[in-house]
Amino acid sequence: MALAAQKALLDELMGKNRNACNGENASGPHWSDEDVCKYFLCGFCPHDLFVNTKTDLGPCTRTHDDRMKDAYKRSKRCGKMGYEEEFVQYLKHLLDDVEKRIRRGHERLAVNKCLNNPDPVTATEKKEKIAALTKRINDLVKQAEELGTEGKVDQAQGVLKLCEQLKFERSQLEGDARPGMSQTKELEVCEICGAFRIKDDAPQRVEEHLSGKMHLGYAKIRDYLRQFSERRRSPVKPFRREGRTLEDRSPRHRERRFSDDRRLSR
Numbered sequence: 001m002a003l004a005a006q007k008a009l010l011d012e013l014m015g016k017n018r019n020a021c022n023g024e025n026a027s028g029p030h031w032s033d034e035d036v037c038k039y040f041l042c043g044f045c046p047h048d049l050f051v052n053t054k055t056d057l058g059p060c061t062r063t064h065d066d067r068m069k070d071a072y073k074r075s076k077r078c079g080k081m082g083y084e085e086e087f088v089q090y091l092k093h094l095l096d097d098v099e100k101r102i103r104r105g106h107e108r109l110a111v112n113k114c115l116n117n118p119d120p121v122t123a124t125e126k127k128e129k130i131a132a133l134t135k136r137i138n139d140l141v142k143q144a145e146e147l148g149t150e151g152k153v154d155q156a157q158g159v160l161k162l163c164e165q166l167k168f169e170r171s172q173l174e175g176d177a178r179p180g181m182s183q184t185k186e187l188e189v190c191e192i193c194g195a196f197r198i199k200d201d202a203p204q205r206v207e208e209h210l211s212g213k214m215h216l217g218y219a220k221i222r223d224y225l226r227q228f229s230e231r232r233r234s235p236v237k238p239f240r241r242e243g244r245t246l247e248d249r250s251p252r253h254r255e256r257r258f259s260d261d262r263r264l265s266r
Contacts, residue, residue, distance in 0.1 A: 029065075031072040032081070037062035041072045042087040043224060046094060049217030055098075088228055091221050098194045098218055105189035105196060126173055133170040137163055193218040 031041055037060055039045045047060035072078055140163040147156035186199045193215045198205070209215060 029063075029068065031068040031075070033063075035063050036068055037064050038081075038083040039087050039090065040064045041069050042084050044220065046090065046217075046221070049220065050213055053212075053214050053217075055214060055217075084228070088225065091225055095218070095221055095225070101194035102189055102191060105194055109187060109189065130170055130173050133166050133173070137166050137170070140166070190215065192222065 029036070037045050040060075040062075045060050045064060047057045048064075050056050140159050144156045144159040144163065147153075147159060187196050188199045189195075190197055190209070193212075195209065195212075195214060197209050
């Protein structure tokens, strides 16, 4: 509360744009104002990426103004306010969420693969049982026909009832191997946005996925973080003008060069 009161007092005495540097417009709205989206100044606002998707972040409550973004990029304080660091932390948080979703997707596909692809030994045993039941059923059908021919109707009906039970047991063993059952298509997890997609799908559907809001949004986040990391790793080159570095123009360096020149002229 004390900090807020101090800020309100400074705003009243010096104006909201008291932090503006020389040459910056201090009369109107400024990019340093509280109601200006600092994420937008750094490049883009994540709230605009996933509108009407499963990962919708909701509308941003702060101002997005291209003129303020341009003014910030031209300002001498660009990159020195801590906005980029805060922006990167938020993007990493969003990326952590999608990485968790990608891991869960891989785990889910692994479980489904185990369920849909039983052990080869179990599958062989199942085929052997089905073959044995088929032989038993055929033998019972012949037995029932013989009993019917002999006039033993009640016995024949009992054999046929047992035959129906064996047929039901065989159908349970056959399961998905029954004729007419279509196998599901193999799925995979997108390593960019974590969405499920059909492996080796039609080009049109692949293009629809790649141009979707979720995929484009997370691709943009990953690209920004990659570029930010590369900029941080790249060495800072010394400022040069007319073939001289900042060290060349320092008074101590000029004095040392003058002394050296005097010794050489003697």
